Amino acid sequence: MRLTFRAKALFLMISILIFVSMVYTYEAIKTEKEISRKEIIKRSEVVTTLASKTVELPIISENAELLKKTAAFIRNSPDVAFVSFYDKKENLLIHEGSLFPERLPQLSSNFPLSFFEERDFFIFYAPVYTIRASEDIGIFQEDALKQTIDHIGWVRIGFSKAAIKEMENKIVARGVVLALIFTVSSSFIVYFLITIATRPLSVLSNAVRRIKEGDYTEIQIKPTGDEIGELAVEFNRMTSAIKDRESRIMESEKKIRDLFERVEHAIFRLDKDGNIIETNRKFDELCGGANRFCGLFSSDMEGLRLQKVLSAGGMKNLEERLMGKDGNELIVIMSVYPEFDEHGEVIGFDGYFVDITEKKRLEETLIQTQKLDSLGMLAGGIAHDFNNILTGVLGYASLLKSTVPETDKMYKYIDTIEKSASRAANLAQQLLGFARKGKYVMTKLSVNDLVKELASFLKETFDRSITIVVETEENLPPVEGDSNQLYQAIMNLCINARDAMPEGGRLYIKTEFYLLHDEKVVDYFQIPPGEYVRVSVTDTGVGMTADVKKKIFEPFYTTKGIGKGTGLGLAMVYGIIKNHGGYITVYSEPGLGTTVRLYLPKGDGTVEEKKGDKAMIDERPKKGxxxxxxxxxxxxxxxxxxxxxxxxxxxxxxxxxxxxxxxxxxxxxxxxxxxxxxxxxxxxxxxxxxxxxxxxxxxxxxxxxxxxxxxxxxxxxxxxxxxxxxxxxxxxxxxxxxxxxxx
Missing domain, CATH: 3.40.50.2300 (Response regulator)
Known part of the structure; x- marks a missing residue:
């Protein structure tokens, strides 16, 4: 940030004031702390000396009660933390206070006072003396009195540093407050003086700032005849010239901006580092508030690749994938051109792109539909020829079986041939289901009844580790379809869901009425507006990648192991739903499970009652x-x-x-x-x-x-x-x- 002249002057003067204040305060605090310390130590020496005199009689008499009272009396003195009395042999006689007595250090009784300093205490040691008197009887002189001084013990007194610390804190606080008062008051005086000196320069500075914001009002300064007055006159002339030029530029920019905003291409400008510095309305609609060019892309690798492309000189009409404003992927045709300075160096980029997401999805939908339709035609042709071949095998096997007693050994062989042929016929039927050429008996049916019947069957047959949850909407309208085929389609979805949860999980089956107002494109499936009965099958299994999801409806495509799937289950579902005029959507992510939704056109009228089973074949000979x-x-x-x-x-x-x-x-x-x-x-x-x-x-x-x-x-x-x-x-x-x- 650029500092003004006044700010620099203030900063310099205030810095000097602060420095002087800090030095003075530091020295004052240091001096006061030393004086305070010496006073407390002196007072502690006096207390210790008096204590050594007072405790003489209790130690001589070895009176513990008197020693205890004496210690308590001394303990009540200010700042005394503990008191200990020892005999001449340094044995503890009594202790009063907080710190537990410890072994005495090496002391000499020749010194009247010893002093030690610890973190929280001043500890003083003083020897205790007694004066003894004795009589000697002389033959030729009067009685003479002799005195001797004996060392009889020690006094140990600890003085807390709390008082000195409190006093030091007060000294520091007082010094800091005084320093702040001095600094603040001095700063105000300096500010006032410098403001008066720099006021004309401030007027010019504010005028420059107003011009920057578009205000071209002339400045008013009293004519002084000095350099500042001349500068003000020239400044007003410059302001008028800038105002005229700015008006012409704004008019030109408005025309360009209107065109910039009306264009239906997303236009943007970048600096040399790839930061987005300008966008138009269409760009903001599609991509929102992105601030980094590479942040628009769906993968970091794609962003880095395009960064290299830009460094190499830009791009033209390349198909790219971006992250849209709402987090969805956009497919665009993009062009970016470098901008050079007079030295040929890249200083930025100009670019635009056209959103072709919807067009691309419709193309992919058409391609996928045509692909599945082509595969359906192929599957249908194969199944047709396969069925013609199987007709002879299955028909003659059943005819031959009807002529052989069950006890005959040949019956078992014929039965095996018939079952094998039936299995092959079922495979062909699945191919026909995918080809949308299955056998259908169309009635008005209730999807809720179908789902409830299926759920009861699944709860009896699926592993108990899979929880089946059914949610049906009341008063669901009927659909027109083949109940057996729809039952098979939903069952195939449930079986796939079960196989996706080998360790167990939850299987949700939901029915609901769904009104679609506008055309909807999900993945490769285009759903027109209309009224639908929607069936959702959701599992909490392993999910699918995008590549797998593209192929799941292709016949013989399976991700299961060998012998665990034919790859026709979902292909059959696709054919059945398409043959009912319905649509399918799939949502899946690896590790997050899968949801398959079936959209069946709503039928009119009421649900038809199921007809009874067909009568048994009359075995009597026929005529005709x-x-x-x-x-x-x-x-x-x-x-x-x-x-x-x-x-x-x-x-x-x-x-x-x-x-x-x-x-x-x-x-x-x-x-x-x-x-x-x-x-x-x-x-x-x-x-x-x-x-x-x-x-x-x-x-x-x-x-x-x-x-x-x-x-x-x-x-x-x-x-x-x-x-x-x-x-x-x-x-x-x-x-x-x-x-x-x-x-």
Missing amino acids: TILLIDDEEVVRELGKDILEAYDYEVLLAIHGNEGVRVFNECKDKIDLVILDMVMPEKGGRQTFKEIRALKPDAKVLICTGYGEEQYFYELFEAGAVGFLQKPFQHTELLSKVEEAMAR
Whole structure:
């Protein structure tokens, strides 16, 4: 901080005053302390000498009571801390006071007084003497009296330093107060004198300060004809010139500032060290009050890298990630340009960036959606072919099993083949679930009932170390969906949550009505506005990294060990929810657990009651003619063998064109058409339309290795009587045929 002339003069004079005051005070305090000390020591010597005289008789008479009274009397003297009496052999006779008596130091009885100083006491030692008289009888003279002086003991008296310390403290306090009074009063006098001397300079200094703040009022100083008066006149002329120039500059700056603030790019200026020195409105909206350029970035390493880039000459149109005002990450296109001085040295930087966060997220959402859709198409195609292969294995196994007694050794082998094929069919079903081609029976259902039923099952099957908490919102509107598929989707989420908590934890399942007013983008999932029933599954497990979270819905991707997961659970959830017109969001951080939220569109009306179980298959032989159209030979032969075993007449066609021809030839005879949907030359959809054109009331049972496609519902509305999912067991085929024939 720059000191004014008056401040410097004051500082110098006051410093001298303080120094003189301190020296004087120090010497005065030192002198008074020495005088006080000598007075106390002198008084202590007198007390000790008198005590040595007083204690003569009690020591000679060895009167302990008298010694004790004498000690108590001396102890009551001012500043006496303790009193001890010793005999000639330095044996303690009596002690009175605080400090416990100790062994006497080496003393000489020839000295009338000895003095020792300790931290808290002055200790005085004095010998005790007695004068003895004796008679000698002379023959030729009168009686003569002789006197002898004997050393009979010691007096030890301790005097407390408390009084001297108290006195010293008072001396110091008095000296300090007097010094302060002297210093303060002197300082005021010096201040007054210097202020009068420097007042004209203060007027000029205040005028300069006002100009700095934008006040160009002329200064008023009485004309003195000296240098200060001339300086005042020239100063007023300079003020007028600065005022005119400042007006022109402010007008120009206002135009530039208005443009600076209106631009929708975030603009900023940096000093050479990377400190932000100027920003526009858009920058403040996005990044708030950041004061360091590198502090904007989401990682220290990124900040250091960009610091090097700036040092190397700036950047142009680079994609970077910044920390936004609310802590969210921003994706921007940034350019920064160096500013040089006349010597070519970098003195700062000018830069701007454009926020492309929303655009980038929408792009990533589109890419992720297209990726999952592509994988879904691939998975669906694989599952379709897989189901066609499994149809023969599972169908013939079930048919063969029905003809073999359970006691037969072959029954066990056939049963194993059937179970293995069923497991493979379940795997294919999961692939179809991800591909959004699963088998769905759409009804208006209560998600609360579904969750409560699932929670009861989980509490019985999950480890007791996992606490399951269910929170359902009352009067939750229904959703339109397949209860079995949604049950499976939520269960898969709960199983994943369980596997994320191997040491136990808490599993929360929550349902609620959720009204979304504006479009919401979470990670890679875009949720449009609308009314939803939201199901949240939260665990307190290990959580996921951002890289893992990007891949969790891809089929066959799993973080579990070999043999502990197929990687289809969440892929199936994704397909099921998408097929219900719903959306999924995932929030997870390593060590903080995971929350998966399902957004299901709110349905209208009320919840439909569950229908009872289907009746058992009537094992009695059937009558009727069935046309089976399928391009897979094994499916045709399997269907023919099963149906003919139950006395149905079966006609076969290998593709759509042949199926239409056969139906046209025998339409009055055919009672039911079993129609595959995916065939060469002519697909099932076109074949259905042509068959219905030939006979509007023809009964058609749709059969496919895919799940139900969207256009299947059009076929149901057009008159299709049922749906048969490949692969199937012989009982499933017969049950579907029986239902279709009964319509």
